Amino acid sequence: MRTSYRTAYGPPDVLTVREMPIPEPGPGELLVRVRAATVNRTDCGALWGKPYIFRFFVGWPRPREVATGTDFAGEVVAIGSGVTRFATGDRVMSFHDHGLGSHAQYLRVSERRPIVRIPDGVSLEAAAASMEGAHYARNFLRCVPLKPGDAVLVNGATGAIGSAAIALLKNAGAIVTAVCAEPHRAAVAALGADRTIDYLRAPFTAQLEGETFAFVFDAVGKSSFGESRPLLAKTGVYLSSELGPRGENPFLALIAPLMRGPKVRFPVPTDIPQSLALVSSLLAQGVYKPLIDRRYALDDIREAFTYVNSGQKIGNVLLTFD
Ligand SMILES: NC(=O)c1ccc[n+]([C@@H]2O[C@H](COP(=O)([O-])OP(=O)(O)OC[C@H]3O[C@@H](n4cnc5c(N)ncnc54)[C@H](OP(=O)(O)O)[C@@H]3O)[C@@H](O)[C@H]2O)c1
Known part of the structure; x- marks a missing residue:
């Protein structure tokens, strides 16, 4: 062989x-x-x-x-x-x-x-x-109290984890806003995303200013909690597949119980x-x-x-x- x-x-x-x-x-x-x-x-x-x-x-x-x-x-x-x-x-x-x-x-x-x-x-x-991709997406999403009708933002929707996350979120009844590059909008919409945002036009945080999400899931780890925080509801949660700037995500997840407002979770996939x-x-x-x-x-x-x-x-x- x-x-x-x-x-x-x-x-x-x-x-x-x-x-x-x-x-x-x-x-x-x-x-x-x-x-x-x-x-x-x-x-x-x-x-x-x-x-x-x-x-x-x-x-x-x-x-x-x-x-x-x-x-x-x-x-x-x-x-x-x-x-x-x-x-x-x-x-x-x-x-x-x-x-x-x-x-x-x-x-x-x-x-x-x-x-x-x-x-x-x-x-x-x-x-x-x-x-x-589905294994990691499931592990991230199962650490938040997701309900049908929740508004969820997925950054990096084109990746293995992001594309799987859209399918799992739609199956759970969430309303999904997916961030990807313009050439991939059709593929991401076909996965079931309710709306797509082209991050090459302007940062997704600027394009979505004034909107609120229950959860922001950065499936490619290209954003930060600080940038995404204005988009999160008071009880909202930021998830990222990467450690974040200066490796801050695991630390922010650790101190989450001490924080007011939106929090970070960083699960170890099991x-x-x-x-x-x-x-x-x-x-x-x-x-x-x-x-x-x-x-x-x-x-x-x-x-x-x-x-x-x-x-x-x-x-x-x-x-x-x-
Ligand atoms: N925490 C964990 O346990 C764990 C486990 C496995 C992997 N990971 C990490 O998870 C990340 C994602 O892995 P993956 O396999 O899902 O990704 P991937 O398939 O490599 O993702 C690539 C896609 O991300 C999109 N992208 C690139 N830059 C972007 C940006 N600035 N903003 C938004 N989208 C962007 C691109 O699509 P567009 O052209 O549409 O932008 C590209 O097609 C990797 O960094 C990997 O190391 C973490």
Whole structure:
């Protein structure tokens, strides 16, 4: 089989694609033929080993997994002894932010990992593109008391997390104002956003002056609490996927109980099984349609990482293996 391979942290140059024997599933393990996976911003963190603190989770002093990849959609082609939850032929999907080594044609994985069946009628590509962004979006949104009818602003609506957040917010009955660049307004509106704002015309804070939101979710971490505060209701909450200027967001979240007015929350994403259960249910109902940007063959994995790391991808970038 062909697999991505690296033994050190660094830019895409450290990554090669090489031939390896197809692994045998051991007791309690599945052998999955990977059909689609994403190259995402979490993969970039695991390739570069940055922020450095991430190395405590993905391997210190070198990466634990030689293959990159945090998610996959594929078919179970063999099972080891004692496997009870899955059978050969099952279509399955999985995500783990600390790495699965899934940028490979075949993958040996314990059935105790968070793995779910792909609902009938859902393509393997759609399944692969539905996990990383949705996991983070769900974790941010579940830390606020969201109600149907709440006005929510999503900055970075075109990203993997932002586009997933729109789908989850609309499913929860929120009224969504989405910030993106003019060329992507149609794609973001198609996700269900009630209104789109082009941040290239003027900062979204200026364009929305005088309006009030229950929550501001900066899914690309390009704003700050200070800039967004005038847009928040007194009980409003600011969420950001990034640490913020001078790393202030975790600190502001820590002192939130001491603050009057709008607050910051900065959750540590957990509970991947619940995220997978949610996306699989929404995919089955046909109410979750991931935004897919482009596809790269496994042999072009370096180019895929370079593009994803540019911060300009639209939704999700797929890696294909055939
Ligand atoms: N906290 C966590 O646990 C966690 C986990 C994973 C990722 N992250 C971080 O989350 C961030 C988002 O990741 P992602 O994969 O969703 O993003 P992404 O897909 O890389 O987002 C790229 C999109 O963001 C938009 N964008 C770029 N600059 C912008 C700006 N100034 N204002 C508004 N939109 C802008 C661009 O769309 P337009 O052309 O439409 O502007 C671009 O297509 C990354 O910084 C990543 O490191 C955090």
